[in-house]
Amino acid sequence: MATPKKVETKKKVSTKKTSQATTARKRRWSAYKTYKKLDLVQMDKELLAFWKKNKVFEKSVEERPKSKSFVFYEGPPSANGKPGIHHVMARTVKDTFCRYRTMKGMRVERKAGWDTHGLPIELTVEKELGITKEDIGKKISVDDYNKQCRKTVMRFTDLWNDVTTKMGYWVDLKNPYITYENNYIESVWNILQRLYKKGLLYKGYTIQPYSPAAGTGLSSHELNQPGCYKDVKDTTVVGQFKIKREEHSEFLFARENEDVRFLAWTTTPWTLPSNMALAVGKKITYVKVDTYNPYTFERVSVVLAEDLLGKWFKESNLDGDFEAFETSEKKDRSKIPHQVVEKFKGNLLVGVNYEQLLPYVKPEGDAFRVILGDFVTTSDGTGIVHIAPTFGADDKRVGEQNGIKGLTVEDENGNPTPLVDKQGKFVKEAGELAGKYVKNYKDDANYENIDVEIAVKLKTENKAFNVQKYEHNYPHCWRTDKPVLYYPLDSWFIKATAAKKRMVELNKTIQWKPAHTGEKRFGNWLENLNDWNLSRSRYWGIPLPIWRNEEGTKEICIGSIEELKKEVAFANKKLGMKQSVPKDLHRPYIDDVVLCSKDGEKLTRELDLIDVWFDSGSMPYAQWHYPFENKDKFKRNFPADFIAEGVDQTRGWFYTLHAIATMAFDSVAYKAVVSNGLVLDKDARKMSKRWGNAADPFKTIDKYGADATRWYMLSNAQPWDNLRFNEEYLDETRRKFFGTLYNTYSFFALYANIDKFNYSEKEVPLRQRPEIDKWIISLLNSLVKEVDADYADYEPTNAARKIQTFVMDNLSNWYVRLCRRRFWKGEMSKDKLAAYQTLYTCLDTVAKLMAPIAPFYADRLYQDLNKVTGKEKHISVHLAFIPKVNEKVIDKDLEQRMDYAQRISSLVLSLRKKENLRVRQPLQRVLLPILDKSFQKQVEAVKDLILSEVNVKEFEYITDTSGVVNKSIKPNFKTLGRRLGKNMKAVSQKVAGFGQEEITAIESKGGYTLDLDGEKIDLSLEDFVITSADIPGWSVANDGSLTVALDISLTESLKAEGMARELVNRIQNLRKSKDFNVTDRIKVSIEHHEMLEKAISEFGDYVKTEVLADSIELSNSIKGDKVDLDGVMLTFDVRKN
RNA sequence: UGCGGUGUGGCCAAGUUGGUUCUAAGGCAUCCGUCUGAUACACGGAAGAUCACUGGUUCGAGUCCAGUCAUCGCAACCA
Incomplete structure (x- = not known):
């Protein structure tokens, strides 16, 4: 296609032959490469091979000075899963800015990384081996299990490396950091020790999400896997808690033998045996209601929040007939009368004692009284909250504040344990409930719902006021699909709350893209920080480097292997052992290491692992094995200038990086962060394998090429907006943008080859080049300036769109189209040379500007140009530099008049269309009303362009417009608005009424004095906007302030x-x-x-x-x-x- | 439920500090044409939008404010 058809047919003189013939004469001439068609996919392959062979990536780093580093951190993906199209999105963002900085002369060292620990890997292994958590250490040794994990986790690395390479993402894949390696672990230990030394580590007993079916605690991250929160129907119970009649509660009793009870609602009846208290709201108004229990029909007075009366009582039964109900034989549940007899604020209830609802186990210490809870609301339930400190975080907290402990029994080892054990079944002390599972954890077909059983029991014992099914949202274990329990577990915490203030401060110095993710989403998260639960009771992860004695009174936190060696030697000496530091720092080997306190007490390792998020948050240090190696490198590379990941990392990686850097180094970890949005399908649905709408990155790249994919992703929507991924647009990108650019190059190559243009001639000074050359060079420099600024400000979408507009509208569709003749006509002349040089410069510059986003085609273009001219010594565009803007050649006047030319041409063509006059039919003249001198001057300079473009013989300016042109006038709101304020409307009406004479008068006098209800207002010419709207008798078209008339008479x-x-x-x-x-x-x-x-x-x-x-x-x-x-x-x- | 984002023609989307020059860019798709020594994945033109809704501030609102709705994401022990 690049060469004309005739050239390709045989027997005829081909330009190719001509050029070869000339090659013989001019030895150093080599032709610009031409192509049959634009094949982006093929180009990908060629360039990948070229980059690899010539080590272009390596050079792009090494050629830049160490003193000018631009630091980028790669968030480690887990190689356990396959890459998806959203990874291509995220990596396009990363790659673009790294390449841009490289082309700005900076050294961008970027190390790939792999996140190798964590639950997903463990679960994959368990699934494949067909084992469960409980089998570990029994059916399979921890050693073998971990070996399997290590093997499994890197299984998709090939795929990842492949997608990374194919999409053109430059990152050092040969020396990645891998979180399971000893060096990495050692660095993590070191960081943790720093926190430990600052007193930021503590062990605490907290309520955490726990999956009895999986036998493990769950992180909040795990709980937020898609589909974890499910709507479930549970049996709920409103319990009747019998109040003890005491001095303190006397105010609640009126009659003798009156049965007064609190009503409290729960969606988890199985926690009722563990009830220890009831919580009320300080300011909530409660009422005492005289009524009957709907199951036993016993007379009872119940206490609940006034606001919730309507929820549990029928309005129609208010103040009903008690006597009639009492005496009726058949008690109608729907007709139970009730009467509000008392009203009081919640704080009055505090301290009131009640009887234990389900007395299986007697508690130690204080219990069964009313306390205040700040979380109590009247949006649900009864306004009184059942408190079971062993099974709720709020419950535990509020219990502790009031000196009420959780209800526990001693297990076989004498340790306190809740009434439900870790398998999720009631302990033996729980009477008839003993041994029963609280949910169907074993998939038992005969499982009887324990909640129902409890509800029935309560009903018969006059302890339930209401039992019903209730649908609500409840978290489930993403692995087992079973409901989660909130369960008390021993954990190590990082006191993140202590560093909250500093984290907030430092966050304000970070450039977030978009800003609201940092200010709002991340900012709010920091404001509501909780301590960071570090513990994971698992096997495949970084072991917690803390050794303790049994009582927990003595402990050592290890910060390096060296230190561990010393401690081991010390322990060996003290305890007479022959231990050594294991080669692999993972479990189980590390568990066997016994250390020793100074006074000779045995210390064993805390069995927990460290949360994997701590792994990835430590990567700025651990990737270089800091502080044990690479101290200089680390210094050069901390903090990061730029990182980018999906928004979902806001509370993940973005947080852990920030938290660790703040706490350990009192620094930000990154100065700028781009959080990109989701990639949705074309109907705005989330992509997922289940829907079958997930785009395969390999197929996409193979079909459209990496550049089209990248360009589409960045140009279509800003990275932080969700992207609706639609293949049609991918194809459009390829056709329109790359196709046009390719055609432009082909055009250039075709004629440059014929004319042997290789830029060896002296540069034609810009002032000697024609107007249109100056124009495109001006635009080009404006483009350089803006695109450079956009990249610097992490605005790739603006950059891409501007480049696209330049190439498609200005370079191809205007410059080349209008200049075609210059390229083909005659021998080499100065004008022709100028045309070549101008077009060459444009193409070369575009190649550089687009290179960060479209690295393949940009490099192809750059190389194809430079191989012939040798203007630049770089073998690849990625070793070249973003051109410096030449402000001197930016001529806004010129840009404006060319804009006039384009618009006037367009108007004329539109008139031709309207009048059915094809462009081949020449016309005599175009009429252009001139409203000011500068406009005429501007148009005159581009007159010839317009005339030849629209095939018209001459221009006629209508300068003395009076009588010829109908003008319209309106006030200039911008200048007058502020001055006139309220009067604006009246003035605007007056002005609208002006006729042609008034307008002419205003123009000639240069102003007007307006009479507004006697008030004189002086208006200058600038206070009006006068446009020529119409020329009677002519065919006229308008575009903004431009008016064009066409003489359509044909001689x-x-x-x-x-x-x-x-x-x-x-x-x-x-x-x-x-x-x-x-x-x-x-x-x-x-x-x-x-x-x-x-x-x-x-x-x-x-x-x-x-x-x-x-x-x-x-x-x-x-x-x-x-x-x-x-x-x-x-x-x-x-x-x- | 709370927090945050988004809502502009069939689709993708521009739209800074409010200004009748936003009487709302551009592209795709649609319709009608055109060029043709870049033979095209080219060019031109037309049609298509009460700027989600309601109210407010203002002389003036796509733009600012409040509320509502829709939608997406995040968070959550909600009893």
């Missing part, structure tokens, strides 16, 4: 010329269809028709020149091709002469 001569052009067109078509060579001379005979006579007589020579005809004649007897000319079929005889 005979114009018609004839139009016909001549039609003839040229038809004859050229025939030449083409007959496969004549461009240089063949021809002779033409045309069937006689009177409409041709004048065309031939007046413009015959023109036609002959255009079509290379030696003769052209009209004749009546012609055999040849039938051709349609203005609706008449005529015979043409065109033959070689």
Whole structure:
């Protein structure tokens, strides 16, 4: 395609041959590479090979000075899963800015990384081995289990490396950091020790999500796996808690033997045996209601929040007939009367004691009284909350504040344990409930719902006021799909709350893209920080480097292998052992290491592992094995200038990086962060394997090429907006942007090859180049300036769109189109040289500007250009530099007048269209009303361009517009608005009423004094906006302030010329269809028709020149091709002469 | 439920500090044409939007404020 068809057909002189012939003469000339078609996929392959062979990536780092580093951190993906299209998105963002900085002369060292620990890997292994958590250490040794994990986790690394390479993401894959390696672990230990030394580590007993089915605690991250929160229907119970009649509670009793009870609602009846207290709200109003229990029909007075009365009692039964109900034989549950007898604030209830609801186990210490809870609301339940400190975080906290412990029994080892054990079943002390599971954890077909059982029991014992099914959202274990329990577990915490203030401060110095993610989402998260639960009771992860004695009174936190060695030696000496530091720091080996306190007490390792998020948050240090190695490198590379990941990392990696850096180094970990949005399918649904709508990154890249994929992703939506991924647009990107750019290059290459242009000539000074060259160079420099700024500000979308507009609209569709003739006509001249140099500069610059986003095609383009000219020594665009803007050549006036030219042309073409006058038909003149001098000057400079573009003979400016042009006037709101304020409306109405005379008067006087209800207002010419709206009797078009009229009258001569052009067109078509060579001379005979006579007589020579005809004649007897000319079929005889 | 984002023609989307030059860019798709020595994945034109809704501030609101709705994401022990 790049070479004309004729050139490719045999037997004919081809430009290729010509160029080869010349090559022989000019030895150093080599042709610009031309292509049959644009094949981005093929280009990908070639460039990948080229980059690899020439170590371009390595050079792009090493060629930049160490002193100018731009630091980027790669968030480690887990190689346990396959890469998806959203990874391509995230990595495009990362790659773009790294490449950009490289091209700004900076050294961007970027180490790949792998996140290798964590639950997903363990679960994959368990699934594949067909084992459960409980089997570890029994059916399979921890050692073998971990070996399996290590093997499993890197299984998709090939796929990841492949996608990384194919999409053109440059990152050092050869030396990645891997979180399971000893060096990495050692660094993590070191960081942890720093925190330990600052007193930021503590062990605490807290309520955590726990999966009995999986036998393990769950992190909040795990709880937030998609689909974990499910709507479930649970049996809920409103319990009746019998109040003890005491001095303190006397106010609640009126009658003798009155049965007064608290009502408290729960969705987890199985926690009722563990009830220890009831919580009320301080300011909530409670009422005592006299009524009957709906199950036992016993008379009872119940206490609940006033606001929730309507939820549990029928309005119609208020103050119903107690006596009638009492005496009726058949008690109708729906007719139970009730009466509000007492009203009081919650704080009055505090301290009231009640009887234990389900007395299986007697508690130690204080219990069964009313306390205050700040979390109590009246949006649900009864306004009184059942408190079971062993099974709720709030419960535990509020219990502790009031000196009420959780209900526990001693297990076989004498340790306190809740009434439900870690398998999720009731302990033996729980009476008839003993041994029963609280949920169906074992998939037992005969499982009986324990909640129902409890509810039934309570009903019969007059302890339930209401039992019903209730649908609510409850978390489930993502692995086992079973409901989670909130369960007390021993854990190590990082006191993140202590560093909260500093974290907030430091966060304010970070440049977030978009800003709201940092200010709001991340900011709010920091404001509501909790301590960081570090503990994971698992096997495959970094072991907690803390050794303790049994009582927990003595402990050592290890910060290096060296230190561990010393401690081991010390312990060996003290305890007479022969231990050594294991080669692998993972469990189980490390568990065997026993250390020793100074006074000779045995210390064993805390069995927990460290949360994997701590692993990844430590990567700035651990990736370099800091502080044990690479101290300089670390210094150069901390903190990061830039990181980027998906928004989902806000509370993940973005947080852990920030938290660790703040606490350990009192520094930010990154100065700028781009959080990109989700990649959705074209219907805005989340991509997931389940829907089958997930785009395969490999297929996408293989089909459209990496550049089109990357360009589409960044140009279509800003990275932080969700992207609706739609293949159609990918194809459009390829066709429109890359296709146009490719065509532009092909055009250049075609003629440059013919003319042997290799930029060896001296640069034609810009002032000697024609207007249009100055214009495109001006635009080009404006583009450089803006795109550079956009990249620097992490605004890739703006950059891409600007480049795209430049290439498609300005370079291809205007510059090249208008300049075509300059390239093909005649021998090399200064003008032609200027055209080549200008176009070359544009292409070369575009290649550099687009290189960060579209690294493949940009490099192809750059290389194809530079190989011939040798203008730059770099072998790849990625070793080159973003061009410096030349402010001097930016000419906004020029840009404006070309804009006029484009718009005026467009208006004329639109008029032609309206009047049905094809462009081939020349017209005499265009009328242009001139409203100010500078406008005329501007237009005059581009007059010829417009005329040739729209095929019109002359311009006529209407300067004295009075009487010719109908003008319209309106006030200039911008200048007047502030001045006139409220009067604006009245003025605007007056101005709207102005006729042509007034407008003319204003123009000639240069102002106007307006009378507004007696108030004189002086207005200058600037206070009006005058436009020419219409020219009576002419065909007129408007575009903003531009008005153009077209003289559509056709003289005979114009018609004839139009016909001549039609003839040229038809004859050229025939030449083409007959496969004549461009240089063949021809002779033409045309069937006689009177409409041709004048065309031939007046413009015959023109036609002959255009079509290379030696003769052209009209004749009546012609055999040849039938051709349609203005609706008449005529015979043409065109033959070689 | 709370927090945050988004809501502009069939689709993708521009739209700074409010200004009748936003009488709302551009692209895709649609329709109608055109050029043709870049033979095209080209060019031109047309049609298509009460800027989610309601109210407010203002002389003036796509733009600012409040509320509502829709949608997406995040968070959550909610009893």
